[in-house]
Amino acid sequence: MLIYSIIILGSLGLLYGLGLAFASKKFHVHVDPKIEQINEALPSANCSACAFPGCSAYAEAIVVKGVDINLCAPGGDDAIQQIAGIMGLEATSANKKVAVIHCQSGGKDNTFYRYDYQGIQSCKAAIALSDGPNLCKYGCVYQYDCVRSCKFDAMSVDDNGMIHVDKEKCTGCGACVVACPRDLIELVSDKKRVHILCTSHDKGAESRKSCGNKTACIACTLCVKKCPKDAIYMDNNLAIIDYDKCVNCGICADVCPTSAIFDPLKEVRAQRKAAAAKKKAEAAKKLEAQKE
Amino acid sequence: MNYFTQIFALAIAAIFVQNFVLMKFLGLCPYIGVSKKLDSALGMGMAVIFVMTMASVFTWLIQTYLLIPFRLEYLQTIAFILTIASLVQLVEMIIQKTAPALYKSLGVFLPLITTNCAVLGVAILNVQSEYNFIGAILNGLFAGVGFTLVLVMMAGVRERLDKAEVPPAMKGMPIAMIIAGGMALAFLGFAGLKF
Amino acid sequence: MKYYIKLGLILFVITAIASGILAFLNGKTQPIIEENQVQAQINARLDVLSAAGFFVEDSIKIAKKQDANPLKIQKEVSENWFKYFRGFDADSLLIGYTFVASLYGYSSEVQTMVGVDTNLVVKKIKIISQAETPGLGANCVKEDFQKQFDGKSEKQLAVDKDGGEIESITGATITTRTIANSIKIGLNHLSKSVEIEEVD
Amino acid sequence: MNSVYAVSAAPHIKQKISVNSVMWQVVLALVPALLVGIFFFGIQSLLLTLYSIVAAVATEGIIQKMRKIPITVSDGSAVVTGVLVAFNINVAAPWWLPVIGSVFAIAIGKQIFGGLGFNIFNPALLGRAFLVASWPTLMTAGWTKTQPLWNTFQSSINGLQNISSKVPDAITAATPLGVAKALRDTTLVSSEIANSVMNDLTSSKTIFELFLGNIGGVIGEVSAAALLLGAAYLAWKHIIEWRIPVSFIGTVAVLTFTFGGINGIFSASIMLPIFHIFSGGLILGAFFMATDMVTSPVTKKGRIYFGIGCGVITVVIRLVGGYPEGVSYSILLMNIIVPLLDKYTVPKSFGEVKK
Amino acid sequence: MLREFTKGFIKENPVFVMALGLCPTLAVTSSVVNAIGMGLAATFVLVFSNIIISLIKDFIPTKIRIPAYIVVIASFVTIVDMVMHAYLPAIHKSLGLFIPLIVVNCIILGRAEAFASKNNVLKSILDGFGMGFGFTFALVVIGGIREVLGAGQFLGMNVMWTSYKPMLVAILAPGAFIVMGLLMGLMNLKKKK
Amino acid sequence: MSLKSFHGGIHPPDFKQYSKDASIEVMSPPAKVVIPLSQHIGAPAKPIVKIGDEVLVGQKIAEAGGFVSISMHASISGKITKIGKFNHPAGMMSNAIEITGDGEDKWIELVDEKDYTQLSVDEIKKRIADAGVCGMGGAGFPTHVKLSPPAEKPIDTVILNGVECEPYLTADYRVMLENSAEILAGLKIFMKTVSAKNGVIGIEANKPDAIKIFKQLVKNEANISVVNLKLKYPQGAEKQLIYAATKRKVPNKGGLPMDVKVVVQNVGTAIAVYEAVRYKKPLVERVITVSGKIVKSPKNLKARVGTFYSELLEKCDGTTAEIGKVISGGPMMGFAVSSLEIPMAKTSSGVLLFDEKEAHNDAESVCLRCGRCVDVCPLDLVPSLIVHNVRYEDWETAEKYGTMDCMKCGSCVYVCPSHIKLIQWIDIGKMKINELRRK
Numbered sequence A: 001m002l003i004y005s006i007i008i009l010g011s012l013g014l015l016y017g018l019g020l021a022f023a024s025k026k027f028h029v030h031v032d033p034k035i036e037q038i039n040e041a042l043p044s045a046n047c048s049a050c051a052f053p054g055c056s057a058y059a060e061a062i063v064v065k066g067v068d069i070n071l072c073a074p075g076g077d078d079a080i081q082q083i084a085g086i087m088g089l090e091a092t093s094a095n096k097k098v099a100v101i102h103c104q105s106g107g108k109d110n111t112f113y114r115y116d117y118q119g120i121q122s123c124k125a126a127i128a129l130s131d132g133p134n135l136c137k138y139g140c141v142y143q144y145d146c147v148r149s150c151k152f153d154a155m156s157v158d159d160n161g162m163i164h165v166d167k168e169k170c171t172g173c174g175a176c177v178v179a180c181p182r183d184l185i186e187l188v189s190d191k192k193r194v195h196i197l198c199t200s201h202d203k204g205a206e207s208r209k210s211c212g213n214k215t216a217c218i219a220c221t222l223c224v225k226k227c228p229k230d231a232i233y234m235d236n237n238l239a240i241i242d243y244d245k246c247v248n249c250g251i252c253a254d255v256c257p258t259s260a261i262f263d264p265l266k267e268v269r270a271q272r273k274a275a276a277a278k279k280k281a282e283a284a285k286k287l288e289a290q291k292e
Numbered sequence B: 001m002n003y004f005t006q007i008f009a010l011a012i013a014a015i016f017v018q019n020f021v022l023m024k025f026l027g028l029c030p031y032i033g034v035s036k037k038l039d040s041a042l043g044m045g046m047a048v049i050f051v052m053t054m055a056s057v058f059t060w061l062i063q064t065y066l067l068i069p070f071r072l073e074y075l076q077t078i079a080f081i082l083t084i085a086s087l088v089q090l091v092e093m094i095i096q097k098t099a100p101a102l103y104k105s106l107g108v109f110l111p112l113i114t115t116n117c118a119v120l121g122v123a124i125l126n127v128q129s130e131y132n133f134i135g136a137i138l139n140g141l142f143a144g145v146g147f148t149l150v151l152v153m154m155a156g157v158r159e160r161l162d163k164a165e166v167p168p169a170m171k172g173m174p175i176a177m178i179i180a181g182g183m184a185l186a187f188l189g190f191a192g193l194k195f
Numbered sequence C: 001m002k003y004y005i006k007l008g009l010i011l012f013v014i015t016a017i018a019s020g021i022l023a024f025l026n027g028k029t030q031p032i033i034e035e036n037q038v039q040a041q042i043n044a045r046l047d048v049l050s051a052a053g054f055f056v057e058d059s060i061k062i063a064k065k066q067d068a069n070p071l072k073i074q075k076e077v078s079e080n081w082f083k084y085f086r087g088f089d090a091d092s093l094l095i096g097y098t099f100v101a102s103l104y105g106y107s108s109e110v111q112t113m114v115g116v117d118t119n120l121v122v123k124k125i126k127i128i129s130q131a132e133t134p135g136l137g138a139n140c141v142k143e144d145f146q147k148q149f150d151g152k153s154e155k156q157l158a159v160d161k162d163g164g165e166i167e168s169i170t171g172a173t174i175t176t177r178t179i180a181n182s183i184k185i186g187l188n189h190l191s192k193s194v195e196i197e198e199v200d
Numbered sequence D: 001m002n003s004v005y006a007v008s009a010a011p012h013i014k015q016k017i018s019v020n021s022v023m024w025q026v027v028l029a030l031v032p033a034l035l036v037g038i039f040f041f042g043i044q045s046l047l048l049t050l051y052s053i054v055a056a057v058a059t060e061g062i063i064q065k066m067r068k069i070p071i072t073v074s075d076g077s078a079v080v081t082g083v084l085v086a087f088n089i090n091v092a093a094p095w096w097l098p099v100i101g102s103v104f105a106i107a108i109g110k111q112i113f114g115g116l117g118f119n120i121f122n123p124a125l126l127g128r129a130f131l132v133a134s135w136p137t138l139m140t141a142g143w144t145k146t147q148p149l150w151n152t153f154q155s156s157i158n159g160l161q162n163i164s165s166k167v168p169d170a171i172t173a174a175t176p177l178g179v180a181k182a183l184r185d186t187t188l189v190s191s192e193i194a195n196s197v198m199n200d201l202t203s204s205k206t207i208f209e210l211f212l213g214n215i216g217g218v219i220g221e222v223s224a225a226a227l228l229l230g231a232a233y234l235a236w237k238h239i240i241e242w243r244i245p246v247s248f249i250g251t252v253a254v255l256t257f258t259f260g261g262i263n264g265i266f267s268a269s270i271m272l273p274i275f276h277i278f279s280g281g282l283i284l285g286a287f288f289m290a291t292d293m294v295t296s297p298v299t300k301k302g303r304i305y306f307g308i309g310c311g312v313i314t315v316v317i318r319l320v321g322g323y324p325e326g327v328s329y330s331i332l333l334m335n336i337i338v339p340l341l342d343k344y345t346v347p348k349s350f351g352e353v354k355k
Numbered sequence E: 001m002l003r004e005f006t007k008g009f010i011k012e013n014p015v016f017v018m019a020l021g022l023c024p025t026l027a028v029t030s031s032v033v034n035a036i037g038m039g040l041a042a043t044f045v046l047v048f049s050n051i052i053i054s055l056i057k058d059f060i061p062t063k064i065r066i067p068a069y070i071v072v073i074a075s076f077v078t079i080v081d082m083v084m085h086a087y088l089p090a091i092h093k094s095l096g097l098f099i100p101l102i103v104v105n106c107i108i109l110g111r112a113e114a115f116a117s118k119n120n121v122l123k124s125i126l127d128g129f130g131m132g133f134g135f136t137f138a139l140v141v142i143g144g145i146r147e148v149l150g151a152g153q154f155l156g157m158n159v160m161w162t163s164y165k166p167m168l169v170a171i172l173a174p175g176a177f178i179v180m181g182l183l184m185g186l187m188n189l190k191k192k193k
Numbered sequence F: 001m002s003l004k005s006f007h008g009g010i011h012p013p014d015f016k017q018y019s020k021d022a023s024i025e026v027m028s029p030p031a032k033v034v035i036p037l038s039q040h041i042g043a044p045a046k047p048i049v050k051i052g053d054e055v056l057v058g059q060k061i062a063e064a065g066g067f068v069s070i071s072m073h074a075s076i077s078g079k080i081t082k083i084g085k086f087n088h089p090a091g092m093m094s095n096a097i098e099i100t101g102d103g104e105d106k107w108i109e110l111v112d113e114k115d116y117t118q119l120s121v122d123e124i125k126k127r128i129a130d131a132g133v134c135g136m137g138g139a140g141f142p143t144h145v146k147l148s149p150p151a152e153k154p155i156d157t158v159i160l161n162g163v164e165c166e167p168y169l170t171a172d173y174r175v176m177l178e179n180s181a182e183i184l185a186g187l188k189i190f191m192k193t194v195s196a197k198n199g200v201i202g203i204e205a206n207k208p209d210a211i212k213i214f215k216q217l218v219k220n221e222a223n224i225s226v227v228n229l230k231l232k233y234p235q236g237a238e239k240q241l242i243y244a245a246t247k248r249k250v251p252n253k254g255g256l257p258m259d260v261k262v263v264v265q266n267v268g269t270a271i272a273v274y275e276a277v278r279y280k281k282p283l284v285e286r287v288i289t290v291s292g293k294i295v296k297s298p299k300n301l302k303a304r305v306g307t308f309y310s311e312l313l314e315k316c317d318g319t320t321a322e323i324g325k326v327i328s329g330g331p332m333m334g335f336a337v338s339s340l341e342i343p344m345a346k347t348s349s350g351v352l353l354f355d356e357k358e359a360h361n362d363a364e365s366v367c368l369r370c371g372r373c374v375d376v377c378p379l380d381l382v383p384s385l386i387v388h389n390v391r392y393e394d395w396e397t398a399e400k401y402g403t404m405d406c407m408k409c410g411s412c413v414y415v416c417p418s419h420i421k422l423i424q425w426i427d428i429g430k431m432k433i434n435e436l437r438r439k
């Protein structure tokens, strides 16, 4: 009984072992060693949780098609790390870029309209009808192609329809840049703080007239003149910041007569300045008092 | 019943009434896992039909000519799974070398099959139901066809639901389960089908 | 070549060890399993024919086993035996018979242990194996259902709808009918065998 | 800017039709059948229908609220589902049966897929299948407990019982289809009885009663006449289209004529297809449920295949299946392959060059 | 260390999160008793095959590792099968076909551990227990819901009001899928928060 | 006799009662016109005048910008006052030439060639090109180009499109009643130019008097017939018209009528061609319908190209209610524009004014998959599935389902119970697919 058992199952094992070994030699097909390595790193569970037909198919997809490496559920973190090692992938780079929307018309209520758009929610479609509903032919049309294109939930819309980018969530994937038919969105290093939020190439008077928020760039060139780093230049009636040169000093934002240049610290700076002036005044007063 | 009617009845039973996936709970992992795209579902289905039939043949032979004569029925599980695993691996290697085109469309699904309980399941069920050789082969074949049928249906439905407003929490696996539930409810309509 | 042999040998060793262990364990468990099964059968027999002290197996040849599952292509069985037990009380007096009735029901083969007295009137039945739909056909294992078979003779063994005296389980006429019919068929076989005995 | 004109893409004129109007017209079209149901089964059928509607609408509203999406219960689609769930229940059912059925229909049958327009299965039928599998006895028992308002009809119901009493297995299932089904179990009845009952069933008297609705059955399916009235209205309003109902019913007619006889192929009388068309849920199913636009193919060819598929499965279940009636399962089963039908029946566009 | 053990319950729950080993999960959970039986059987196989595999993995050439490991796992499954058959015949009967099928399951659950990482024996044991108990936990939850709804019982005791008419579908195939789907959805919802 | 038609299509109310009985009124030249440089399909015309130049009516002021292009002519006499961006009847801004009139309406010299029928084909084509004629049925394809099919594509039939299936519009109808002889002459010129054996005039059944007139006229013309077409939109669409008249199917995926040996021309174009060939008269005026419920006296006006809509409306005594929407063209295919300061072009067949209520546009709800759009699409497309795939950005499938074939007839939108703006979605699909193809 015991003997039969050992002999029969053992010889089945022997047979299969020999067969497989032989076949693997005889029917060997060359594959990218990377694929083999990744295949090794994967659990060979062939559970298809990754949505590929089996581990080797997934391994191939990683190497050939550049599919995400974190799809293997049974493999867990270990497998991801190993694959990352094989593929030579680095952790995401430190210099992160985020989306900046170069229009601050101030939302639906603040925009001047040429007509009442009645169509599907799509910026592209809106612009295809008589160049878009707003008077400014450069500004945001508020149909949110960009928001819908963001896979990371990084864009939110406020009560007035303005779009805000969450710098934390934004991965800089650039999907919104492609989506915006008005080319309002640009990927900028998240270290940059000062932005010109207007894209109107119209003449100053015209852009002033068509911007509902009155924050259009009117091509007065003050910023160009005041920038200590020569980081701003004019392009056909529009000031543009050269981010390579910009050092976030915010002087341009302070001098811009229409607030077309945005700097989150502008207020703070103004307050500080006021406080300093006050202090100075008080000090002067004190001094005067002392003098007296 | 004449032989033809028997075969017909067996087919109807294995494909619809006692569908492996929806009624017997066999082969659920690939049913959920490989049903995202129609093309893969078809490939997988064909591969499963092939392997189930092959496995039925080999395991039946092993059972009848090795295990039973030597009273080794307790080795059934181990012998069957070993046979299936080796068989699949062997076939995969042979196809990859000799028929690359077939491998692309079918072969890539082969490794998945080792871990598909439907294959081991059909082998064991063949034994339990005391099928003769022909019966075992046909059962393997039709069980595979039944599997493919629901797999392809599932893939069609899921491709459509890819473009639907399924609540985020239900996306993916959960909704696939719900669809499976609905399909199983619908398949209850075949319950009690007899000729 | 050597490499292949090595691979084969490793697998051989592993499977050999595994099968050795399994064979050993099987040696240990198999008797218990068999013992369990025998005991379970005895218990079941005692259940339906409680007055019996011991049983003697017997069987008669029957034409052909009833189709178990109509949807299956099964191994051919050339001849069939109907197996039954004679139950004797402590005084070795024949007090009845037990047998297993079996037919394909709604979705499974339903097996019933049946105890009858020497007049072939059912004393008690016990469903010993079924896989009918839970909540429907599976309700046949309920005590109340099985009780109604007590004291029924072959004629009464039919579902009320078919003119008999067995009240069917709600929503599971098929299962009920299966059980009644299977017992009826068993009694039929038994009656032939008993007749033969009387001739003896 | 003083006057701002509206700008939209062409076309600038639009047919007066909306989701709401479509759905409410379906509700309207179902009213005659409900009235007949009330007439034959008593006021309880109205109550059950109301419970069902309330449950469906409430479920829809609550889930939409939970999902924080616009609440669209006024579009009437949940009402249609509610009515149809109730229509699939027999009048003897307890009050909570339609309620649970509707909750399931809307929650699991519809909202979980994303709501109106996205569901795969016909919600009402999924609800019904769920109820049948859960409480099979409640869903099938009690069909004979009709409470006709008008007593003379009692006699003809007795007539049906007389027919069915010849067939042992059909007593509890005193629907014409239940009787027809029991006939095929030749172990139960002699072929003589079977033939005579078959003749009774296909007599013009029985069929006329089927047509009027003077039979056992669930609330909504009894009267072919009332259902056809509603269907005619929908067809006239172009809300339903001929392809699905015609191919569905046509297939059933052809197949029952061919295989429906109890003495082999083509042994059926010419009345048998008519019997099959007017009995059970075929009219309800073919005109009101198979035509549910969300769960049927959009392509013209797809709709024909869909109808044929429904017909084939219905006949298979009616003739050899475990249930007397197969309409609801046939539609559910065909629902599953609608995505495939859509995918593979996209027509060649006008002027497609033959290659 | 503890993490190896606990991750199987929620974060990497083999059933809810990874959707592996679905067949036994759905097939045997029509009652809690079956669920516990299946869960413990799988745990046993997982733990012991993890031990053996982590001990022998260095001796097995890659070419035959798949058959080799399958043999190990299948052996333990057979052991469970025999032992249950001998000592717990009732549960063995109701689990039926799905005991041998633990092989398939454990190939998936176990091999992740065996191949993807280079863990030592202790870690493997913990992982085996973690995964096994996670699996059991999931089975019991599903089994509990199905048994309560579908039979009005929990572990065989009546827990619903007396006039409750069981929702049969819960213990049939469709109910299994739907309960499973809803639970998975619930897990997703929890995970998001 | 069953009327000829195609399958699919819709039956919108025709609203032609407003202007159908108003005979064509000639409008005196306006004080100022703006001539867009792109009134046609193809390259924009190139200006050949400078600001300050004096021009006569009919004087060429812009030259064809390529082979598929046409030249533009001054439609009033006066001074060029601006060349730059102006509103365009299709909505957007585009380059145009502004002429401020001198009030004298001085014309260039015209001829009257009585035996114009003897002219050579080349001369005819040259005259048509010189006159800047493009199709006046809507698309504005340069006519001389259409009349020059490549040698391997012989033409055997010329179809005159007198269908005018768009609701409201009656310009073609009036022209057919009042200028039938010229139309027939134009048709003969077409037939000669492309050496076609047959001429067909297709008219919808709702214009029985026009049918009668032409039937009378062609009584003695063996090779010219009049077909009475079933009342259905879009009967006037080229492919549908060809199918109805000849049972030939123009191939999809960019097939042209000439692929089935047919040329289709609008009845207005026929007149323009006749005048160009016989009188060398450039295309500087056309008949345009001004209509709508709120227009005081809806009219069919013969007006100069470049006239502002506001002036046309003034001629019709303004409106009875606040304007909600201005449509350039017909209600099914026309463009809604954002102001009345829009010049009419050679292709402008109508200006419609809607009140606020008619302008209202219901919000989209989700597609019911009801298939009504599928039933009406004259091109056998499955609009619902196309749009579904566009919405979920599956461009490949959208293209496979025939996005690019859609002619934007609007039938599907008209019948959709969910108010889905299928055409807008299809447009997005077309833009995106084109973008992808370019890559």
Ligand SMILES: Cc1cc2nc3c(=O)[nH]c(=O)nc-3n(C[C@H](O)[C@H](O)[C@H](O)COP(=O)(O)O)c2cc1C
Binding pocket: B188, B191, B192, C106, C107, C132, C133, C134, C136, C137, C138, C168, C169, C170, C171, C172, C173, C174, C175, C176, D132, D133, D136, D140, D172, D322, D323, E172
């Ligand atoms: C899911 C399902 C399971 C069923 N299971 C059984 C069963 O186990 N036994 C049975 O006799 N009938 C079963 N039936 C019911 C039969 O199909 C049939 O309706 C019933 O036997 C009619 O019996 P009645 O006359 O007792 O109502 C089941 C039905 C369904 C829908």
Ligand SMILES: Cc1cc2nc3c(=O)[nH]c(=O)nc-3n(C[C@H](O)[C@H](O)[C@H](O)COP(=O)(O)O)c2cc1C
Binding pocket: D094, D096, D100, E163, E164, E165, E166, E167
């Ligand atoms: C939301 C809801 C769900 C219910 N579900 C069930 C159920 O699944 N099974 C059941 O038997 N009764 C169910 N009921 C009904 C009652 O709880 C109670 O069982 C029934 O009314 C008892 O009435 P009876 O005496 O007519 O049986 C449900 C009631 C409500 C309100």
Ligand SMILES: Cc1cc2nc3c(=O)[nH]c(=O)nc-3n(C[C@H](O)[C@H](O)[C@H](O)COP(=O)(O)O)c2cc1C
Binding pocket: F134, F135, F136, F137, F138, F139, F140, F141, F161, F162, F163, F164, F165, F166, F234, F235, F236, F237, F238, F239, F264, F265, F266, F267, F269, F333, F407, F408, F409
């Ligand atoms: C939907 C649709 C409807 C059309 N309806 C008409 C019409 O009613 N009358 C017409 O002359 N052209 C109509 N056209 C334009 C014709 O297709 C075709 O371009 C024109 O008849 C060619 O003549 P032309 O070049 O002289 O303009 C329609 C086009 C489309 C796409």
Ligand SMILES: Cc1cc2nc3c(=O)[nH]c(=O)nc-3n(C[C@H](O)[C@H](O)[C@H](O)CO)c2cc1C
Binding pocket: D022, D023, D026, D077, D078, D080, D081, D082, D084, D110, D115, D116, D117, D118, D119, D122, D123, D124, D125, D239, D240, D288, D289, D290, D291, D292, D293, D294, D295
């Ligand atoms: C002609 C027609 C038939 C319908 N049939 C059904 C039906 O059978 N079941 C149902 O739940 N809803 C039905 N509805 C309503 C609606 O389409 C249904 O709730 C959707 O399936 C939900 O997405 C129908 C609607 C119409 C217009």
Ligand code: SF4
Binding pocket: A098, A099, A149, A150, A151, A152, A153, A154, A155, A165, A169, A170, A171, A172, A173, A174, A175, A176, A177
């Ligand atoms: S789409 Fe990409 S780049 Fe744009 S906001 Fe989202 S994450 Fe940032």
Ligand code: SF4
Binding pocket: A101, A123, A139, A140, A141, A142, A143, A144, A145, A146, A147, A163, A179, A180, A181, A182, A183, A184, A185
């Ligand atoms: S895509 Fe561009 S235009 Fe559209 S909403 Fe976003 S920023 Fe505005």
Ligand code: SF4
Binding pocket: D298, F366, F367, F368, F369, F370, F371, F372, F373, F374, F383, F384, F412, F415, F416, F417, F418, F419, F420, F422
């Ligand atoms: S008509 Fe509208 S609702 Fe109906 S299928 Fe087409 S797009 Fe969908």
Ligand code: SF4
Binding pocket: F376, F377, F378, F379, F380, F381, F383, F405, F406, F407, F408, F409, F410, F411, F412, F413, F422, F423
């Ligand atoms: S899809 Fe295009 S061609 Fe078809 S009906 Fe719609 S607009 Fe017309």
Ligand code: FES
Binding pocket: B026, B027, B028, B029, B030, B115, B116, B117, B118, E020, E021, E022, E023, E024, E104, E105
């Ligand atoms: S457990 Fe995965 S296929 Fe069965």
